[in-house]
Amino acid sequence: MSTASSSSAAATAATTTEAETLRRNRIMSSKLYFDVPLSKVPLIYSPSYDIAFLGIEKLHPFDSSKWGRICRFLIVDGALGKSHIVEPLEATKDDLLVVHPETYLNSLKSSLTVSIIVEVPPVALLPNCLVQQKVLHPFRKQVGGSILAAKLAKERGWAINVGGGFHHCSGDKGGGFCVYADISLCIHYAFIRLNISRVMIIDLDAHQGNGHEKDFSNDSRVYILDMYNPDIYPFDYEARRYINQKVEVVSGTATNEYLTKLDEALKVAGHVFDPELVVYNAGTDVLDGDPLGRLKISPDGITSRDEKVFRFARERNIPLVMLTSGGYMKSSARVIADSIVNLSQKGLIDMVGSSGKN
Numbered sequence: 192m193s194t195a196s197s198s199s200a201a202a203t204a205a206t207t208t209e210a211e212t213l214r215r216n217r218i219m220s221s222k223l224y225f226d227v228p229l230s231k232v233p234l235i236y237s238p239s240y241d242i243a244f245l246g247i248e249k250l251h252p253f254d255s256s257k258w259g260r261i262c263r264f265l266i267v268d269g270a271l272g273k274s275h276i277v278e279p280l281e282a283t284k285d286d287l288l289v290v291h292p293e294t295y296l297n298s299l300k301s302s303l304t305v306s307i308i309v310e311v312p313p314v315a316l317l318p319n320c321l322v323q324q325k326v327l328h329p330f331r332k333q334v335g336g337s338i339l340a341a342k343l344a345k346e347r348g349w350a351i352n353v354g355g356g357f358h359h360c361s362g363d364k365g366g367g368f369c370v371y372a373d374i375s376l377c378i379h380y381a382f383i384r385l386n387i388s389r390v391m392i393i394d395l396d397a398h399q400g401n402g403h404e405k406d407f408s409n410d411s412r413v414y415i416l417d418m419y420n421p422d423i424y425p426f427d428y429e430a431r432r433y434i435n436q437k438v439e440v441v442s443g444t445a446t447n448e449y450l451t452k453l454d455e456a457l458k459v460a461g462h463v464f465d466p467e468l469v470v471y472n473a474g475t476d477v478l479d480g481d482p483l484g485r486l487k488i489s490p491d492g493i494t495s496r497d498e499k500v501f502r503f504a505r506e507r508n509i510p511l512v513m514l515t516s517g518g519y520m521k522s523s524a525r526v527i528a529d530s531i532v533n534l535s536q537k538g539l540i541d542m543v544g545s546s547g548k549n
């Protein structure tokens with residue numbers, strides 16, 4: 192090696208170390224990890240998750256207040272006490288800089304850029320302060336929830352962020368309604384704050400999770416099991432190379448075949464990787480009738496699917512974070528709430544705060 196190239200290699204190494212130190216400092220000084228009393232259940236939600244204003248939410252083909260509706264169903268069903276819900280903090284700019292370059296965050300100051308990422312063209316016409324307040328603030332709250340979920344999962348065995356799961360966003364690029372890379376952020380915080388070094392992402396949203404795949408393309412600490420429909424967005428062939436375990440389910444796949452493939456996949460995953468944390472991206476756009484996912488999974492199939500993943504983690508004693516991700520039909524909220532109730536009835540999660548009754 193010539194002197195010139197060895198000094199440039201040394202400079203690169205120094206820059207990498209500097210970037211790592213900066214990242215570590217940001218994570219260590221973040222307020223997103225806060226202590227949650229045992230009287231609360233590790234189910235994370237804030238009313239500010241829901242995006243609804245001026246009727247613009249109706250322009251995107253989905254239910255943008257599904258997060259609140261999930262919680263309302265759980266409360267009305269008597270499965271969850273309102274006061275037991277954990278409300279997260281909003282991710283700040285410094286928190287987001289852990290994975291997002293400043294240039295990317297600055298690009299969100301353009302309403303046009305945000306409108307393209309969230310796929311709602313009229314957002315381009317709004318003043319950016321409104322976009323920040325009505326669209327980006329809800330997303331940043333959900334990001335805060337995904338990050339906090341890992342801490343709670345480590346303490347309690349499981350945590351559900353009723354939002355999050357923005358798996359199309361990588362550090363430097365948003366898309367497909369995903370503005371911030373909450374999964375990558377959640378995992379980087381867990382590396383540093385929870386001293387975890389092996390994470391398994393189980394991504395069962397109908398779409399390929401190209402965001403986290405790009406972010407962890409060269410990181411052997413993260414094992415990715417992605418079960419997705421290859422016939423729909425995002426067609427990210429480069430990111431597909433970074434999936435450790437790829438399970439493709441073509442348009443029209445029905446419940447039985449889907450669940451059999453999941454059983455086989457979990458069996459393999461459990462043999463080849465021994466995680467300290469599971470991040471479960473539980474999109475419900477696999478539901479029969481979903482115009483985007485194009486699969487034919489029944490509501491009961493979703494319940495069985497979630498139960499299988501929770502059992503997988505429980506049998507191995509691995510903390511599990513669940514994110515609700517995609518799936519915005521009017522029926523999705525009810526299906527998700529029913530599945531959470533089933534997890535509770537099967538003893539896979541405990542929805543009663545330690546103070547006693549709901």
Ligand SMILES: [Zn+2]
Nearest residue numbers: 396398476517
């Ligand atoms: Zn999806």
